[in-house]
Amino acid sequence: MALAVVLQLLTLCELPPPFCLVPPASYPKPWLGAQPAAVVTPGVNVTLRCRAPQPAWRFALFRAGESEPLLLRDVSLELAEFFLEAVAPAQGGSYHCCYRRLDWGPGIWSQPSDVLELLVTDLLPRPSLVALPGPVVAPGANVSLRCAGRLPGMSFALYRVGLAAPLQYRDSAQRWADFPLLGARAPGTYSCYYHTPSAPYVLSPRSEPLVVSSDDSSSLDYTQGNLIRLGLAGLVLATLGVLVVLDCCSRSSALDQALP
Known part of the structure; x- marks a missing residue:
């Protein structure tokens, strides 16, 4: 039985048995990229x-x-290009590539490349916007607003209600971008969006608005403390005034009794 299997494998080889080799698992995998981008609008040509x-x-x-392979390319080079013309949303998805050499047996391919996610859409998913550590800022403290999308390597913009232009702009290799704000200037209403970093640009809608407020509890406690201190000072002054009046009255009474 084992001999029959070996003979069957040898008949499948395109070359004599010494050259029908299986590449080692540690053999370097290829790299897969997209031009002009991995996120495009419908109708764009993608390579x-x-x-x-x-x-x-x-x-x-x-x-x-x-x-089965979607496309094949026979080239004696390190690079092969696969052309997708006028892509449609249905062509979006996960892709990977492999390569092989002539001295490998039939059906033997290299380790697969890392997965490339191709997204064909007119509008990116809506991002989220949160405040770190929280939307209530204590006096003297700072806050960071995190705009998070669904895809890495995007460009992010932060907007504040009342301003037409973006308040801050960030390019990020992650799925999110952080926007630091000074505590004294932080209170306000914010939103954000993200887009592909290069043409053809694909945009997301604005995030839901986020309200950042200041924590007035400490200032309120300080004001209440001042009021209490002022009240005590007033009470002390009033008490001193009463004592002065009583002292004057007692002196006047003693003087009247001493007169004939």
Whole structure:
């Protein structure tokens, strides 16, 4: 039985047995990128580029959920390009690529590249906006507003109600961007949005508004303390005034009794 399996495998090899090799698992995987971007609007031409660590013979582009390659390219180079013309939203999804060499057996491919998420849409998902550590700022403290989207590598803008232009702008490699605010100037109503960092630009709608307020409890306690101190001072002054009046009255009475 084992001999029959070996003979069957040898008949599948395109080259003599010494060259029908399986690449080691540690063999470097290729890299997959998208031009002009991984997030595009419908109708844009997209090129997916698969780059191998050394010259290869054949490249294959795979899409998640499909067992057969979506596209094949035979090139004796380190780079193969796969063209997707006038992409539609249905063409969005997860892609990866592999490569192989002539001295590998049939059906033997390299380790797959990291997954590339291609998004074809007119509008990015709405971001969220939160205040860290919280939306109530104590006197003298600072606050940071975090605008979080669904995709990494986007450009973020923070808006404040009453201002037409963005208050702050950030490019981030993460799925979010943080906007620091000084505590004294923090109170207000804010919103944010994000977009692709290069053309063709795809925008998100604005986040829900976030209200940042100041914590007046400490200042209120300070005011109440001042009022209490002023009240005590007034009470002391009133008491002293009463004592002075009583002393004057007693002196006047004693003087009247001493006169004939």
